[in-house]
Amino acid sequence: MELLSNFQKRxxxxxxxxxxxxxxxxxxxxxxxxxxxxxxxxKELSSEKKVWVNLGDLFVKMPxxxxxxxxxxxxxxxxxxxxxxxxxxxxKVVELEKLEGGDGSKAKAFQLKAMTKT
Amino acid sequence: xxxTSTDTTGLRDITKMERIGAHSHxxxxxxxxxxxxxxxxQGMVGQLKARRAAGVMLKMIQDGNKNAGRAILMAGAxxxxxxxxxxxxxxxLGADVPFTMLAASEIFxxxxxxxxxxxxxxxxxxxxxxxxxxxxIEGEVVEIQIDRSTTGLGQKSGKLTLKTTEMETMYDLGxxxxxxxxxxxxxxxxxxxxxxxxxxxxxxxxxxxxxxxYDAMGSDxxxxxxPDGELQKRKEVVHTVSLHEMDVINSRSQGFLALxxxxxxxxxxxxxxxxxxxxxxxxxxxxxEIVPGVLFIDEVHVLDIECFSFLNRAxxxxxxxxxxxxxxxxxxxxxxxxxxxxHGLPVDLLDRLLIISTxxxxxxxxxxxxxxxxxxxDVQMTEDAKDILTRIGMETSLRYAIxxxxxxxxxxxxxxxxxxxxxxxxxxxxxxxxxxxSVQMLKEYQGQYMYNEIDMADREPAIGNSMQMxx
Numbered sequence: 009m010e011l012l013s014n015f016q017k018r019x020x021x022x023x024x025x026x027x028x029x030x031x032x033x034x035x036x037x038x039x040x041x042x043x044x045x046x047x048x049x050x051k052e053l054s055s056e057k058k059v060w061v062n063l064g065d066l067f068v069k070m071p072x073x074x075x076x077x078x079x080x081x082x083x084x085x086x087x088x089x090x091x092x093x094x095x096x097x098x099x100k101v102v103e104l105e106k107l108e109g110g111d112g113s114k115a116k117a118f119q120l121k122a123m124t125k126t
Numbered sequence: 127x128x129x130t131s132t133d134t135t136g137l138r139d140i141t142k143m144e145r146i147g148a149h150s151h152x153x154x155x156x157x158x159x160x161x162x163x164x165x166x167x168q169g170m171v172g173q174l175k176a177r178r179a180a181g182v183m184l185k186m187i188q189d190g191n192k193n194a195g196r197a198i199l200m201a202g203a204x205x206x207x208x209x210x211x212x213x214x215x216x217x218x219l220g221a222d223v224p225f226t227m228l229a230a231s232e233i234f235x236x237x238x239x240x241x242x243x244x245x246x247x248x249x250x251x252x253x254x255x256x257x258x259x260x261x262x263i264e265g266e267v268v269e270i271q272i273d274r275s276t277t278g279l280g281q282k283s284g285k286l287t288l289k290t291t292e293m294e295t296m297y298d299l300g301x302x303x304x305x306x307x308x309x310x311x312x313x314x315x316x317x318x319x320x321x322x323x324x325x326x327x328x329x330x331x332x333x334x335x336x337x338x339x340y341d342a343m344g345s346d347x348x349x350x351x352x353p354d355g356e357l358q359k360r361k362e363v364v365h366t367v368s369l370h371e372m373d374v375i376n377s378r379s380q381g382f383l384a385l386x387x388x389x390x391x392x393x394x395x396x397x398x399x400x401x402x403x404x405x406x407x408x409x410x411x412x413x414x415e416i417v418p419g420v421l422f423i424d425e426v427h428v429l430d431i432e433c434f435s436f437l438n439r440a441x442x443x444x445x446x447x448x449x450x451x452x453x454x455x456x457x458x459x460x461x462x463x464x465x466x467x468x469h470g471l472p473v474d475l476l477d478r479l480l481i482i483s484t485x486x487x488x489x490x491x492x493x494x495x496x497x498x499x500x501x502x503x504d505v506q507m508t509e510d511a512k513d514i515l516t517r518i519g520m521e522t523s524l525r526y527a528i529x530x531x532x533x534x535x536x537x538x539x540x541x542x543x544x545x546x547x548x549x550x551x552x553x554x555x556x557x558x559x560x561x562x563x564s565v566q567m568l569k570e571y572q573g574q575y576m577y578n579e580i581d582m583a584d585r586e587p588a589i590g591n592s593m594q595m596x597x
Contacts, residue, residue, distance in 0.1 A: 029355065033292050036356035040295035047298045094360065111188060114222070117364040121413045122259040 014107060021104045028097045032090055039086050042079050049076060148528070151502040155214040157181045169498060170214050172491035173207045176200070179482045180211050184218055187420060187448050195446040199426075199476070201453050201469050202484030205524040208452040211484070212422045215450070224253045224368050224419030224447075230428040241436050242392050248440055249369040249398075251447035253417035254405055259362040261322040265290050266333045266352045269314050272304055288318075291354040315339060317350050322358070366417060369445070372401050402445065419447050426451035427470030430462035434475050441478055451479070492519040492527070499528050505535040506545035514551050522560035530554050 049072060053059055058069050102115040155177050156167020163170075163177040170177060183198055200208040216225040226247055233243045265288035272284035284299040286307070299307070306327050312318055315336030319328050331348035375381040377393045384390050408414035423429075429437075440446060455470040467473060487495065493516040500507050507515070511534075519527030534550040543550075559567065568575065 033356045036358055037293045037295075040293065040357060044296055051298070117255050117415060118257060118362055120255065120257040120364075120415060121411060122257050122362070123413060 018104060018107050021100050021107070025097055025100050025104070028093050028100075032093055035086050035090050035093075039083060039090075042083050042086070046076065046079055049079075146503055148525075149210055149213045151498050152210055152213045152217060154218045155181055155184070155211070161185065166494055166498075168214065168217075170207075170210065171494045171498065172487055173211070173484055176202075176207065176211055176482050176484045177214070180215055183448070183450075183480075184215055187219065187223070187418070195441045195443065197441055197449040197451065197479045199451045199453060199469065199471070199479040199481045200484060201481055203486055204454045206484040206486055208454070208484055209424060212424075212450055212452065215420065216422075219420065222253075222366055223417060224251050224366075225422070226251045226419070226447075227422045228424065230423055230425045230433075233429065233433065237389070238392060240430075240433050244433060244436055244440065245398075246370050246373075246390070246393075247421055247423075248443075248447060249373060250371075251419040251421040252369045252445055253366045253419055254369065254372070254408075255364060255366050255415040255417055256408070256413065257362055257364050259360055261358060262361050263288065263320040263322060263358050264318070264330075264353045265357050266317045267312060267314050268294065270307065270312065272299070288357060289352070290357055291352055293357060295357060317353060368419075369401060369405070372405075373398055376401060416445070420450060421447045422450045422452070424452045425454075427453045427455045427458065428461065431460055431472065432462060434460070434472050438475055438478065487524060489516060489520055492516050492524060495524065496527060496531065499531055503532055503535070505531055507531075508545050508547050510548050511546050511551050514548055518551070518555060522562060526560040530558070533558065 049059065053072070057072060059072050059075055061068050061070055061075050098115070098119050102112045102119070105115040106112040152169040154168035154170075156164050156170040157177065158164055158167075161178060161181040163174040163181070165172070165174075183196075186196065200211065202208055212227070216227070219225060228247055233240050233247075235243065238246075268287040268289050270284065270286050272282060274280075274282050282301050282304045284304050286297045286299050286303075288295060288297065303325065306325065310318075310327050310329055312327065312329065315333050317330045317333055319330060320326070321328075331350035333352050334349050335352065337349055371385060373393045374384050374390045377390070377397050378384070405414060405416070409416065437449075441449065451471075453469045453471065457466050457468055458470045459465065460467050460470060460472055465472075468476065471479075493512060496512060496515055496519065500512075515527050515530065518530065530551065531546075534546045534554045537550040537553050538544075538546040541550075
């Protein structure tokens with residue numbers, strides 16, 4: 009029974025890690041399309057004052073300034089979301105390593121603060 | 127192209143051929159989950175108490191912070207598995223725990239003082255784990271489009287389309303990036319990595335899907351898979367460096383070359399103190415982790431009284447590894463003095479040690495060890511030959527019997543037999559004398575040897591009853 013519940017826990021954590029990986033890919037996709045939009049706004053649509061924006065199901069014509077601010081805010085949110093998910097992933101990997109019988113030290117090393125280039 | 131890459135891997139395997147050493151059959155301590163020693167396991171046989179004690183030490187080492195400055199002495203007659211247990215511990219700890227093996231006589235050298243050599247050995251056994259991270263953009267190039275103005279004077283501008291298995295996007299390129307791409311000669315179908323911080327571009331290879339684009343390609347084209355996941359990845363690498371390496375790198379300009387050449391010379395105390403301080407700061411900030419390792423000193427009775435005093439002090443340092451010493455001396459003189467002491471170590475050092483004693487092997491254990499060595503050295507032996515070899519091992523010494531294995535295999539090959547038989551063993555036994563018979567011969571023919579003066583009173587006894595010639 010203990011073996012089964014250990015197995016169950018490992019599968020749950022592995023599932024969560026994989027979902028997080030997919031989430032990061034999705035967020036990165038959105039980040040990239042935001043970035044492309046921003047550069048288009050700067051280069052090709054520099055003359056216009058109001059621009060068409062596709063928000064999910066709707067098309068809205070909005071002043072360029074507002075759109076830029078919106079997209080930039082979205083980028084920041086996405087960046088911080090991705091960082092949070094990455095931290096959560098690292099903790100889950102440490103848990104997974106402990107469940108698999110290791111002592112967690114190998115995965116924990118990735119939670120060190122990084123050395124910055126001096 | 128594919129065939130050339132398999133050839134090079136084949137070459138690499140041949141050059142990686144390992145030599146069979148005296149302890150190459152040992153892969154661990156052979157303990158089960160409760161730290162009980164199995165009769166045979168991972169190459170180790172018998173010696174249950176010592177192995178169990180070693181297992182407890184292993185747990186202490188792995189627990190990290192509770193073991194600074196612990197020292198163990200493994201004491202036992204020659205050929206009782208002291209070095210074997212140390213090798214077993216090294217294998218069980220794994221590759222990321224620093225394990226330094228020293229014979230005490232390595233301390234003595236003309237280039238370095240004894241204390242410097244010991245300090246370097248100590249600092250080589252402590253590792254520091256650090257992590258480097260960088261944001262990179264990694265993907266396969268779908269197309270590169272560069273617009274140059276017709277006058278040739280305007281700014282170059284361009285677009286780069288990168289993709290992974292899950293997404294594709296387009297980047298606007300500035301002049302510097304266009305120059306970098308041109309320098310690396312990046313083409314459509316290459317898999318590249320762009321470091322966001324430095325803007326450096328590196329080519330990882332060509333994508334497999336574009337392998338059939340051209341009929342003829344350079345011989346050194348590498349093919350890699352199209353990267354998966356997100357385009358903007360964070361790459362994190364964990365390094366483990368030893369304190370000694372950090373000392374050497376900081377001790378002089380181009381210090382890292384000294385690491386490879388080996389002539390590190392004496393390192394100033396100021397450099398070491400700076401390193402200790404730096405590592406302490408990093409630890410506080412959470413940037414580094416100390417990985418205490420193991421220092422194994424074999425034949426520790428060879429060290430002299432000055433080294434022992436140094437060891438007493440060094441073991442009390444907060445940044446000290448676990449020290450395992452091995453000695454096969456009984457009550458003998460401490461080098462550098464005229465006093466006799468157990469194991470050849472001064473009593474104040476003995477006070478700081480936990481002592482594990484190893485006992486001589488029993489007959490079935492010797493048989494088991496010889497079987498394992500036969501497998502390791504790839505020698506077939508008949509059961510009778512094994513029995514007689516076991517008898518020889520009991521009467522003479524385990525090492526002598528192990529050495530006979532390869533020798534007798536050659537004799538067997540000469541008479542074109544597949545397995546070694548009793549006759550081969552007898553032949554090799556008569557050809558190569560063991561220590562007791564050699565001493566016997568010396569006594570009988572003493573008049574015929576040069577400079578022969580056997581003086582019975584002066585020899586130092588080792589543990590065990592037989593009189594050993596001290597080396």
